[in-house]
Amino acid sequence: MTMQAMINEWYPVGLFSQLDSAGRTTALMGEPIEVARDADGNAKVTGGDGRVLPVRVRYGHVWSSLGEPKKELFPIPEADQPGRRFVDVGVVRVRCSPLRAVENFLDIAHFPFVHTDILGAEPHTEVQNYKVEIREEEDEVWATQVKFYQPQAAKSASGGITTEYMYRVPAPTCSVLYKTCPPRPSEWDVITLFVQPLAEDICDVWPWMALFDDETAMTDLIHFQQTIFLQDRSILENQIPRLLPLDPGMEIPTRADLTSIAYRRWLKRHNYTYGAQLVAQ
Amino acid sequence: MRLSHGFVRGETLSCIYHGWSYGQAGNCLRIPAHPGLTPPETIRVATHDVEETDSVIWVAVGTPASKPPRFDGLTPLRSLTAFAGIAAIEAAAGAKASPEGFVEFDASTGAVCLLLSAWEDGQTLIHVLLKADAGPAAGIRASRAAESLRRRAEGLQREIAQ
């Protein structure tokens, strides 16, 4: 699968708070890279041949690229709002396509079965209709007016509530979720999945959050999000086929899958095929 | 997702991911995300012919030409998996498989039969049956004999590989 179209994108490669001068070896799309802190305390990323790669530090993470990104890293205005707490959830490695990791994050129909009694529960399994669009100006996939009944929507929720969601895909391996913020109902809590493609069938997932929650201890916030992601991990490692199909084939989507359908269509339009398969099998 | 990760309720098998449930004919009965929807006929999973005979489960790939082999008086003991091919297991047992697929393995513990079935990545499923129900002690000895057989077979397989 050609990586050309995705080579000029920004990808997360580490937590800024965990950088040291000794550095850490990781990889991007099959190429080993080194992520370290230089003498001035800035993040530095070098490619397998020693060449210096572009670097950004944003949303608690170090970002880099094997190519030359034409756009800046996508904005998340909520990250600049005073009063928010930022949560570095920590990396989890998954043997799955980076695109599958994102697509699962966009799905809500699995909540009662995979995140049982937390994000969903039988018999409240219905996915009501919601709105999906590809916003042409930003060139991003957006799902809005998503609603789901949740027994324990967040660490800050004191009981079952109908949560409202918005989903956003601003880059091929990143997704941003906006959900009802129990302590401040007029604001959104922001939960992100930043996915680092190590290869087409293995990725490092870096979840991050920007929340309004003055009560809950930081460690509890980290653990809540790790719980959710760890419940998804065994599903992700068992999906067939390994690579995300971008052509119609064996699967039959329903109305609940509108976001996934839009995401796959957007990937195909941009030729973002690293981690995808094109021929129906 | 493989349905083997799923769950059985009544006579339906449901997928662990979104809970889509399927009947014995392979048709989809229910999509929990759309409770009011009657799933289209096109949503179905492949099924295979299955028979349970003498405590052994047989699956047919395609349309079977005949019924599964019958055997009288064999008591099923356990199933184990070996990183060895059928040839290595026959060599370790000192016997070849009969036309029905049995390998008679006369462990000093009493006659034991093996039903072998090739699995993925060069592995073999070994189903161990006893010729007589001689009680727990005999069963335990036979189980350990089967483990010894597996050790020998895997050793032989490693030699073949080298």
Place this chain on the structure above:
Amino acid sequence: MKLYDYILSPSCYKVRLMAALIGVKLDLRPVDFHPGAEHRGPELLVLNPAGSIPIMEDGDLILTESSAILVYLAAKAAPEWLGSGKAEEAARVQQWLSFSGRLTASLGGARLHEMLLRPGDIGALQAQGIAALRELEAGLVEQGLRGMRFLAADRPTIADIACFPYVALAPDGGVTLDAYPAIRLWSRALRALDKFIEMPGIHRLHELKPEPQIEPGEA
């Protein structure tokens, strides 16, 4: 009883599960194991120089090692989980408690490597894990022949709780449980126990709940 706990730690889960099954309320003190490495920080090293979790504090008593904490919980609140006291049963409990350390090292080590990027020889860890699973499978087969559904008796004991989590999470480290039918039946028997609780990676057995009936007009 205060438990220094990490939600993703199978060893800590042994204690949480035991407590839930016997109705003991724990005061959970979450430890930022990953990414914060708090278990190796100065505060927790005072309590446990080994730098491991779980750690249990009950008044002046500080306990480390999950097996020891299981013994303590059972001895205090539900001694039937220690076994009947007969010599053979007590020995079997001890045998499998000791064995559980190998599951932690092999399957647990594989899981930490595959999931949380900890160092290790993954091939060796997985091979050691498979060897341990085969021994557990054979043990359960033999127990079945003796008319017993669990490792030391026909009822669960702390031996089962000590072995269950790393076995159930073997796939996290790339080791499938497909090859072990007796283990899968034993795992299901434990997961069907009254007051059983899961941990992330061990999902609910939905078959234990009947198909929900949707009333007309209900979402």
